[in-house]
Amino acid sequence: MTPVSSHSPHGQSPLRTVQVLGGGSAGSSAHVRSLAAGLVARGVRVTVCAPTEADHTYDFTGAGADHVHVPRSSDPVSVAALRVACADADLVHAHGLHASFRAALALSGKPVPLVVTWHNRAYAEGARGHLLRVLERRVVKAATVVLGTSSDLVDRARRTGARDARLAAVSLPGPRTPAERGDPDRQCSKVRAELGAIARPLLLAVGSLERQRGYELLLDAARAWRTLDPGPVVVVAGEGPLRGELQGRIEDERLPVRLVGPRDDVAALLAAADLVLLPGCRESRSVLAQEALYARVPVVATAVGGIRELVGDAAELVPAGDADAFAAAVVRLLGDPQRRELLRERGVRQAATWPTEDETVAQVLSVYDELTRHRPLA
Known part of the structure; x- marks a missing residue:
């Protein structure tokens, strides 16, 4: 029998979350690894959807999360794989613009909260720059909450049309001993x-x-x-x-x-x-x-x-x-x-x-709880 999460209201099963990475920069991948370990330690069920090479590098499974291989492309096969992985999720958290766009496609029509973290601003010129701006608008329209790792990213999300944009605590593992x-x-x-x-x-x-x-x-x-x-x-x-x-x-x-x-x-x-x-x-x-x-x-x-x-x-x-x-x-x-x-x-x-890993997990978990407090009892 699965234990009830320590932070879940009485009678609810553990919160089921899906973390979505694209190719994953070093910062976002290290953050997801740290976040997954902290959430699992607090009784949250975590599935990380990312390319297999990202799991080899960052060992999400070693942090206690399940890993599902989802290629970094946004083709129908990748989106379908992501949709299956998100099928029983109480909440989906996507990291980076392209991963967030795939998550929005996979959740289309489903009443599942989507949290998006922007770790950096995607940048390009010309036609590709126009495409990135279109993706940004699509993502912020679909997101329940946009978390920006710096004030300039929060301001950009708000200007782009985010319903709810907040400054996020994001930590990296501290210096080694x-x-x-x-x-x-x-x-x-x-x-x-x-x-x-x-x-x-x-x-x-x-x-x-x-x-x-x-x-x-x-x-x-x-x-x-x-x-x-x-x-x-x-x-x-x-x-x-x-x-x-x-x-x-x-x-x-x-x-x-x-x-x-x-x-x-x-x-x-x-x-x-x-x-x-x-x-x-x-x-x-x-x-x-x-x-x-x-x-x-x-x-x-x-x-x-x-x-x-x-x-x-x-x-x-x-x-x-x-x-x-x-x-x-x-x-x-x-x-x-x-x-x-x-x-x-x-x-x-x-x-x-800077925020510690524990402080980062606590802030993210408070957002999750806010967005899922009315989920049904087990």
């Missing part, structure tokens, strides 16, 4: 040797090689770093459609930038880095910024989206699109060890203000 990290000095030396930064500053950027990430600005700024002594090594971890264009500029302009492709050791790269760079023109609740502050690595970022709200005074912020200001901020920090130490200390304090 020393025992989990192993020997950090040895790991740092190994990473720096691999990247050619033994006696040179190591600057790190992480993210897909797409227009909104601001890598063109990063390369513009890198021109100013060629004359520094010692000259920094700029490492960009990620893959995407701009690789050829960026690599061509790096070679033609002899820039101190290395494109190292996708990496599964970002934590080790962070531990070895002297500075983390966020040159993007579209950032909400940046996973990299959070990981950098946890790892006590100073950050230089453009003041866009939810960045200022996230990092407070614990990062060096410059105007969006200003490559000269970005380059100058990096040069100042590299030459000012006291400022770098101050930012590390501020980063620790700022990270302590």
Whole structure:
């Protein structure tokens, strides 16, 4: 006999929820894994609908959730698989624009609450940008509640027509313990040797090689770093459609930038880095910024989206699109060890203000309870 959930009203069976992921960014996938574990621990039944490779990476089943393979496409077969998975759900929670659109299609005509979390703003230009705006309107019209991970996303949901849009607590797992990290000095030396930064500053950027990430600005700024002594090594971890264009500029302009492709050791790269760079023109609740502050690595970022709200005074912020200001901020920090130490200390304090995993689960669960309080008795 299934035990009654500790938070469920007397006589009701455990709440049955479905979490829907698309391809799943690192931030949204880590959040769903953390959320699933916390909900299961509180007696909630959780099914995660996501591609099989996402379960292999994030181990939703290891968190106590059921996993159903649903491809990231919105074709009829994927939507039908999602509809079957949501058949007995009391509530469906979708993460990201495309997953939310699939969930809305799967729930069409069913009186099941749909919670949508926007972790970042989807961005594109031209015809694809128009399509994304159409999808946003469809999603907010279908959603019972839209949760935004930053104030700018909440404002955008409201402007797009959301009936109910709220700021969401979203946490990442905190820093690992020393025992989990192993020997950090040895790991740092190994990473720096691999990247050619033994006696040179190591600057790190992480993210897909797409227009909104601001890598063109990063390369513009890198021109100013060629004359520094010692000259920094700029490492960009990620893959995407701009690789050829960026690599061509790096070679033609002899820039101190290395494109190292996708990496599964970002934590080790962070531990070895002297500075983390966020040159993007579209950032909400940046996973990299959070990981950098946890790892006590100073950050230089453009003041866009939810960045200022996230990092407070614990990062060096410059105007969006200003490559000269970005380059100058990096040069100042590299030459000012006291400022770098101050930012590390501020980063620790700022990270302590972010919601914990328990607080995140509690807030989400309060939304679930609000939306399902009138569900029938078992």
